[in-house]
Amino acid sequence: xxxxxxxxxxxxxxxxxxxxxxxxxxxxxxxxxxxxxxxxxxxxxxxxxxxxxxxxxxxxxxxxxxxxxxxxxxxxxxxxxxxxxxxxxxxxxxxxxxxxxxxxxxxxxxxxxxxxxxxxxxxxxxxxxxxxxxxxxxxxxxxxxxxxxxxxxxxxxxxxxxxxxxxxxxxxxxxxxxxxxxxxxxxxxxxxxxx
Numbered sequence: 001x002x003x004x005x006x007x008x009x010x011x012x013x014x015x016x017x018x019x020x021x022x023x024x025x026x027x028x029x030x031x032x033x034x035x036x037x038x039x040x041x042x043x044x045x046x047x048x049x050x051x052x053x054x055x056x057x058x059x060x061x062x063x064x065x066x067x068x069x070x071x072x073x074x075x076x077x078x079x080x081x082x083x084x085x086x087x088x089x090x091x092x093x094x095x096x097x098x099x100x101x102x103x104x105x106x107x108x109x110x111x112x113x114x115x116x117x118x119x120x121x122x123x124x125x126x127x128x129x130x131x132x133x134x135x136x137x138x139x140x141x142x143x144x145x146x147x148x149x150x151x152x153x154x155x156x157x158x159x160x161x162x163x164x165x166x167x168x169x170x171x172x173x174x175x176x177x178x179x180x181x182x183x184x185x186x187x188x189x190x191x192x193x194x195x
Contacts, residue, residue, distance in 0.1 A: 002063025007073050008040050008053030009137065017042045017051045021058060024050075057137050062095060062102045062120060067129045077134040077142045080104060083127055094136055094143060095120075107143070 006021035019042040038055045041048050059074035066072055074097050082089045093104035096117065103117040123130075134142050 009057040011052040081129045
């Protein structure tokens with residue numbers, strides 16, 4: 001079972017705090033106005049400290065860690081690298097809680113919702129590696145600048161005289177992962193000719 005915890009940016013200084021999330025009710029003016037204050041309870045050894053946090057920055061821990069051992073939270077921006085048959089597809093997505101699951105989400109103008117997503121559980125780890133590269137609160141520009149990339153790596157296989165490898169002229173990548181132009185794979189053909 002995954003650990004249930006949250007993070008949020010402190011209201012007083014903007015630093016991240018991690019721990020248990022709850023809403024504190026406070027008397028604001030002479031007992032007449034109640035205000036719900038989101039807080040993170042962070043543990044320090046054998047005692048706890050409570051921090052008021054900015055509500056928009058609160059994100060839940062997904063239970064997953066990236067390839068560097070960093071915990072992945074809702075609101076993180078991650079780079080997904082899918083390695084399959086010597087080809088790597090890289091995508092930058094936001095981690096969000098959608099339809100009762102944590103998912104990688106990216107903008108798509110053709111979708112009625114304005115975005116597309118894949119549940120994190122649908123990624124084939126370790127073929128897909130994930131790395132936290134920022135978050136939507138401090139590095140939102142990472143999502144806007146992204147162009148998915150496809151690049152060839154060294155392809156290794158046992159080749160007998162009778163083996164042949166057929167490669168397409170172009171590789172189609174699902175919409176949402178690249179610009180409209182097709183990506184050429186001439187580097188792979190060159191590697192094939194060199195063997």
